[in-house]
Amino acid sequence: MSGWIAIAGLGPGAAALVTPEVSDALAEATDVIGYIPYVARIAQRPGLTLHATDNRVELDRAAHALTLAAQGRRVAVVSSGDPGVFAMASALFEALEAGPEEWRALDIRVLPGITAMFAAAARAGAPLGHDFCAINLSDNLKPWSLIERRLRLAAQADFAMAFYNPRSRSRPDGFARALQILREECGDTRPILFARAVSTPEENLRILPLGQARPDMADMRTMVILGSSRTRLIERSGPPILYTPRSAA
């Protein structure tokens, strides 16, 4: 039996947003490894072992996956969204680089998924329809000074901005500082989207001017998207449409 690792993206939540490529890999896997709420999305079946672990143990989880694959097992490492976007793919390659030489011969594939910012953008309209950036607001693995520098430069470049991991119980204050910096750079009228739990039954979207955004509007299940200077709203009887035109002039 020849082992492999598929680092697979489950998308934002709905089954209709899981690619057939990922579904096929999950059907062939002997082991599924991931953070507890993501593994909970995988149906149990005979011959499949589920390994659910807590957050913040990404390197241990990656090493476990590599060890199992080296033993000949077919391992799906699952992330929500896209595994290549602030998720398990980089963690797995960090473990691979630091591990035994034999791991480099393993069959390892990254299977992309629908990442949170595009699921959120699609629900709101097309706020990421022109040049944009994606920034992880967690300062667990980078200094806050770098986050602040990136926020200011991104604003000066007039990117639309998508923010992952805006706020958690262990980092209650960073998002307030981020909002303050963004107001300094972009003013109070720029539209901002808070999109929580997109594609799940708890989905909730709100769009408001940056000056009215409050830190407690975001948690770890919230995707935050700030428009560029060109981003605009189309008002209608239902929820408005938030979009960035293709033209920058």
Added chain:
Amino acid sequence: MSGWIAIAGLGPGAAALVTPEVSDALAEATDVIGYIPYVARIAQRPGLTLHATDNRVELDRAAHALTLAAQGRRVAVVSSGDPGVFAMASALFEALEAGPEEWRALDIRVLPGITAMFAAAARAGAPLGHDFCAINLSDNLKPWSLIERRLRLAAQADFAMAFYNPRSRSRPDGFARALQILREECGDTRPILFARAVSTPEENLRILPLGQARPDMADMRTMVILGSSRTRLIERSGPPILYTPRSAA
């Protein structure tokens, strides 16, 4: 009969990367509208009308879709990748905003897809595993000066960068200028990925130092990804793995 529009992302090429949500919308549509090579990916069936149009007529195509939906037809507007990323969603909302008031009452959904940069990143490893930006290098709809400004600020922010539409026959010189700017800002050793026609039979990937990148390595089917200062290669007997670690310090 109640009309609708689904602005649907077909992903980079392979059927295994089309979400079930998009497949379902295509199965229910009476009309499919899009650029010729994307409409060519849709199987003909009784009751379905295919409307394939040339490039650079996005607004006409959008107005056509809105007109059909207002007549009660079920219209899928197809893009490759994700329709919200340098594709048809923004064009459709531009046409909606400029059009008759009644269009605003239409049922319009954006259905996300796997965009080219994540398909390319997945094949190479995880070069977009940390903060990054996406820039459309076409100057058809924005001045070159803005592109240059964004490239320099993105480099100063130390983003990994994904470049859409790097080069076409009508714009042979812009990509050479972009590479020159990036070399000035990032040096010659930064790894750059050229990923052409990912997930199709013509797929081709090459990774090299920025100093060795040549403009003719890209065309309109090529996704170009430049690493951040942290992006690294894992050498092995097969193709190397290109990835950006999660930690920035």
